[in-house]
Amino acid sequence: MRWVDFKQSLSEFWSDFKRQKSGLLGIGLLILFIFTAVAAPVLTSPDIPDKWQEFWLDNPKNVPPVWVNAFSGEKKAAHLIIEGEALQKLITETDSGYRIEVTYNNEYDVPPQDIVIKDLVGNADGGKPSITVMVERPDGREVTLIENYKFSGKIVLQLGTHPQVRANLINWIKSEGIQIDPLQEFQYRTLMDATKVIFGKFNENILEHPEPLKGTYKFTILVNVPEGTSVSFDDARIIFTGRTYGWLGTDFKGRDLLSGIIWGSRVSLVIGISVAVVSVLIGIFYGVTSAYLGGWKDEIMMRFQEFMASIPSLPILILMGAYFGGHIALWQIVVLLAIFGWVGIARVARSMALQIKEQTYVEAAKVLGAGTGRIIFKHMVPQLLPYAFAQMALSVPGAVLSEASLSYLGLGDPTAVTWGQILHDAQTAGAAVNGYWWWVIPPGLAIALVGLTFVLIGTALDRVLNPRLRRL
Amino acid sequence: MGFGKYLVIRILNALIVLTIVTLVMSALFVKVAEKDLQETIIQRVNAEFQALQQKGQTPEDPDAWRAQRLEYYRSMYHLDKPYWWRVQYYFKRTLTFDFGKTKNPVFGSEKDVVAILKTAIPRTIQLFTTAQIIIIVLGILLGVKAAQMVGSLFDRALSIIALIMSSIPMWWFGMIMLLVFSFKLGWFPSRAIPDPNLTGWAHIADILKRMTLPVLTIVIVSFGAWAWVIRNIMIGTMQEDFIMAARAKGIPERKVIYGHALRAAAPPVVTMIIFSLLGSLGGAIITESVFTWPGMGRVYWIAIETNETNLIMGLTFVNVLLYLAGVIIADLAYGFLDPRVKVGASEHM
Secondary structure (H helix, E strand, O other): OOHHHHHHHHHHHHHHHOOOHHHHHHHHHHHHHHHHHHHHHHHOOOOHHHHOOOOOOOOOOOOOOHHHHHOOOOOEOOOEEEEHHHHHHHEEEEOOEEEEEEEEEEOOOEOOOEEEEEEEEEEOOOOOOEEEEEEEOOOOOEEEEEEEEEOOEEEEEEHHHOHHHHHHHHHHHHHOOOOOOHHHHHHHHHHOOHHHHHOEOOOOOOOOOOOEOOEEEEEEEEEEOOOOOEEEOOOOEEEEEOOOOOOOOEOOOOOEHHHHHHHHHHHHHHHHHHHHHHHHHHHHHHHHHHHHHOHHHHHHHHHHHHHHHOOOHHHHHHHHHHHOOOOOOHHHHHHHHHHHHOHHHHHHHHHHHHHHHOOHHHHHHHHOOOOHHHHHHHHHHHHHHHHHHHHHHHHHHHHHHHHHHHHHOOOOOOOOOOHHHHHHHHHHOOHHHHOOHHHHHHHHHHHHHHHHHHHHHHHHHHHHHOHHHOOO | OOHHHHHHHHHHHHHHHHHHHHHHHHHHHHHHHHHHHHHHHHHHHHHHHHHHHHHOOOOOOHHHHHHHHHHHHHHHOOOOOOHHHHHHHHHHHHHOOOOOEEEEEEOOOEEEHHHHHHHHHHHHHHHHHHHHHHHHHHHHHHHHHHHHOOOOHHHHHHHHHHHHHOOOOHHHHHHHHHHHHHHHOOOOOOOOOOOOOOOHHHHHHHHHHHHHHHHHHHHHHHHHHHHHHHHHHHHHHHOOHHHHHHHHOOOOHHHHHHHHHHHHOHHHHHHHHHHHHHHHHHHHHHHHHHOOOOOHHHHHHHHHHOOOHHHHHHHHHHHHHHHHHHHHHHHHHHHHHOOOOOOOHHHHO
16 A cells, blocks of 8 residues: 555545544544543642552542532632742741741631641750640631640641640630530530631630631741751641532542542553554454464364353453452553453454455465465455454443443552542442542543543444445 | 254353363462462461460470471361362362352351352342343333434434443442432432341332332443344344335234334344343442442452452352353344354354
């Protein structure tokens, strides 16, 4: 085949393909997916796969995406991290150490889950440094949340659950003249949702049913540094842990689900496409060879094909998963799926090849003394390429589904981020039953969309390349 | 070639496949079980040693005692035998349904793999056949209707539904169903394990209520693709001459379709029914685990999560067995319904 012919046939194909609306939609979706997969490190961050198995400590757990606020009457706090440059601007030096002033504008019905002061490092050579946190509320009341909390090394100070903060809040409420039942006081000391009180309207219900008090809160953090001691703010962070997070919320480990979905597209596309290409190629060569050889060789090859066809793939794949120690690496999944994937195609390819075999040019090539390999590769397989291309596209969804199913069963590659694995975690954590829809819906939709993309492309290719199948 | 001879050949073929697959499975399994058994043995010997220590009967030479105990257990579990001997040993055991016991009880206090499977398989079949009967009826009705009105809005809609549903993971759809009907609306229980305190009618109503969501899930995800294939087969059949003849004779349209056309299309339809039954079994099994329906799927989930090798082996074997039985039945049905074909590789071409 000369280059000129190739170019011409390609442009002919394209002008035909352009008329297939669904095919174009498929191509558009495919470009979108490829872009997402390639740009994953840029869109999120390159270290996602490395830290995917860990807990993301800074993030809230099991919270919905930020945009739920647009649909519900109750505004939930967004996630806010103050670090680096932004934090350095808030720090001023004083005689006894440092003073950090943070203003937080609470415009939510449900305040942040927690206020965390994190990774502040104290080097205690002399006395230990200590922290005092005060807040000035929009109603003018001032509360000292924690006083002279001594620390050394890295600290993680969670104000929302700290016993001293709870005690201070109770004492403050009492000093403002509100009675608390002594029996209940003990309960509040151990179980109070402190942030709801900090950001709550001041009335007698502040402990029982805190109502949100919106406005600007001024937090003052005083760090007392004794002589001979130093404090480093390099990695320090102040986190107002949200009740919502990002575009797709978080899961039980606090992982950002959007980045999981974006990285998962890589695995899906790579596995889907490579399995489809490999298994279709094997199937075509197998079928053509079988047809061309004929006789007892054909018989043996077809017996083997039947044998492969009568093995159910899923149970065997699960057994393989157990064999590989409960986890199948990605390349192993590709190999296994290809082993089971070529079978159906081989049968169709053989019946097509049987017709091609009778054509005169194959006869002519034989008479000219062409070898078996040459006839199969040069004269027969190219005839089947149109069918092969369409089949490749149509085999992708099955491969993607199989990979997702294996990952869902917990047999996937633990080092990779995949959609099936996200769903496995969701099932284990009872996400559907607890109503964490943002954890269940997106991964499945992504799987379905990839499947749909290739079905659209495949059916369009089929119509263009195999005109016999044009719509009735 | 007579039907009897043909039957024998198909069954022989299936037996050969079963033998080879079981042999491969055993070879894999021996490797997996080896790691497992070694851990078990070391744990046991350690436990024995501690028990002796507590009694104050510590052996004089602990290392020699340990080695001797390890050796004893190794021979008990045949770990001292060569690899291939163990493979054939497991192979024989598997073929005689001797899968041993699980490490931890499944379904209450049951540890015997065969007993667990005996409890689970009927439940899977119950769920699955219910769903499939609905799918077949729906599929035939809708498929025939679409074939009558090719290119209509209904036909297009069916094609689109079939297209979209074929790329949705069934088990994910199950999760969505739970999210909507169990969490949001609270119409159905979220766990499919029946309430043990109910008897009689209440018990049956309870089971039906718990079956609804899983059955609906299987039906909604599968029926589109099904109806679509039936439509394609029917379109082919409706263009045959004998249909024209029947119409010309003035036979009512309904009779033409359901009497003549569907009967002629029966062989491929029946084969497809059986093959799609087999094909969707895997998906349905995974779906079970979403609803904690206590069938094979649930057992699979437990077996994988708790690393129960014996149980996985048993499940795999039974699955292959069911699948092969299905393939034979499909072949036989085809050969029986369509006298023109004798199925088999060499007969086809």
